Amino acid sequence: MATKxxxxxxxxxxxxxxxxxIWACPEEKNILDWHxxxxxxxxxxxxxxxxHGLIWFPSDYPFKPPDVKMFTPxxxxxTGHKICMSxxxxxxxxxxxxxxxxxxxxxxxxxxxxxxxxxxAVKTTEADKKILAKQxxxxxxxxxxxxxxxxDYAKAEMKxxxxxxxxxxxxxxxxxxxxxxxxxxxxTSTTAIPDxxxxxxxxxSKTTEPQxxxxxxxxxxxxxxxxxxxxxxxxxxVVVLAVVGRLSSFAGL
Numbered sequence: 001m002a003t004k005x006x007x008x009x010x011x012x013x014x015x016x017x018x019x020x021x022i023w024a025c026p027e028e029k030n031i032l033d034w035h036x037x038x039x040x041x042x043x044x045x046x047x048x049x050x051x052h053g054l055i056w057f058p059s060d061y062p063f064k065p066p067d068v069k070m071f072t073p074x075x076x077x078x079t080g081h082k083i084c085m086s087x088x089x090x091x092x093x094x095x096x097x098x099x100x101x102x103x104x105x106x107x108x109x110x111x112x113x114x115x116x117x118x119x120x121a122v123k124t125t126e127a128d129k130k131i132l133a134k135q136x137x138x139x140x141x142x143x144x145x146x147x148x149x150x151x152d153y154a155k156a157e158m159k160x161x162x163x164x165x166x167x168x169x170x171x172x173x174x175x176x177x178x179x180x181x182x183x184x185x186x187x188t189s190t191t192a193i194p195d196x197x198x199x200x201x202x203x204x205s206k207t208t209e210p211q212x213x214x215x216x217x218x219x220x221x222x223x224x225x226x227x228x229x230x231x232x233x234x235x236x237x238v239v240v241l242a243v244v245g246r247l248s249s250f251a252g253l
Contacts, residue, residue, distance in 0.1 A: 006062045007031045010101045020165030022105045024055070027149065032057045034101055035149045038109055039161055040133050045126045046074065046112070049133030050158055052146050055104060058089075065095035068108060069120070071143065072136050075129035076112050076121060083120035085111060090119065 007026060014024055024036035034055040040046025053070040067089050070077040077083055084090040087104045117123055137158045140146045147154040153161075 004031070007057075010034075014101060017102075018162050019102045019106045019109075020163045021109060021161065022102070022163075023150075023153075023161045024101055024105060025149065032059065032061070035145070036101075036105055037150060037153060037161065038105065038112070039164065041109075041113070041165065044113055045129035046076075046133050047130075049074065049129075049136045050140055050153075051112075051136060052140050052143065052150075053108075055101065062097040062099075065089050065092055066104065068104065071146075072139055073132050074112070074136070075124035075132045078120050078122055081120045083108070083111075084118040 011026065018024075021039040021041055022036065024034050027033045027035065034057070036053050036055065038051045038053070040049035040051070049072075051070060051072040051074050053068065053072070055066045055068050057066040058064045065088050068083045068085065068087075069079075069081055070083070071079055073079055082088065082090070085107060086094040087099055087107055115123075141154045141156075153159050
């Protein structure tokens with residue numbers, strides 16, 4: 001029951017507000033298998049590229065993490081191999097049940113744009129990535145599964161996704177999804193992607209930069225207004241003037 005409810009929630013969320021450069025939907029016969037399309041953002045080696053992949057969830061999702069793999073050659077990930085991230089079964093201890101399909105795929109796109117090497121990742125030149133980006137759509141429409149899952153996108157000319165963004169995914173848009181791009185876990189890292197509702201502490205959070213001593217040259221302005229209370233020196237001065245004025249009045253009598 002939890003899986004059916006969670007997957008229905010995921011589907012409605014994706015239909016209503018898909019992340020930039022991302023689209024996903026489950027298979028009709030197996031709601032645990034979600035196929036996705038990632039488009040390469042502008043000003044990256046993947047610009048103009050179209051990348052098909054799969055998230056497959058365990059039967060007890062959302063209490064256990066899924067796995068992710070890419071089918072389209074990108075020069076960044078091995079095709080058909082599981083990709084190691086904090087949001088996959090490689091790191092079950094860092095999984096957060098509040099993470100969604102949108103969160104996972106936004107994290108995957110962020111990781112794709114980085115240079116970190118982990119399980120399922122490969123290292124290629126920028127020129128290689130650009131060549132593969134140009135070939136990606138032709139590769140996808142030659143894949144029967146892609147045509148079956150995404151008939152609207154399996155045309156001769158590549159069709160825009162619902163949200164093509166205005167450039168690279170910004171830190172603000174990723175934060176809205178509960179993702180920090182600098183904290184995608186790798187095979188040798190112990191830092192997880194925190195969720196907006198449940199932040200997972202990391203070793204990085206224990207290290208702080210040395211703080212400069214506070215500036216003591218602070219000029220405090222007197223508070224003028226109905227709640228202003230003068231200092232004791234002003235009180236004494238006022239009292240003395242009042243006494244002197246009274247004595248002067250007696251002397252004039």
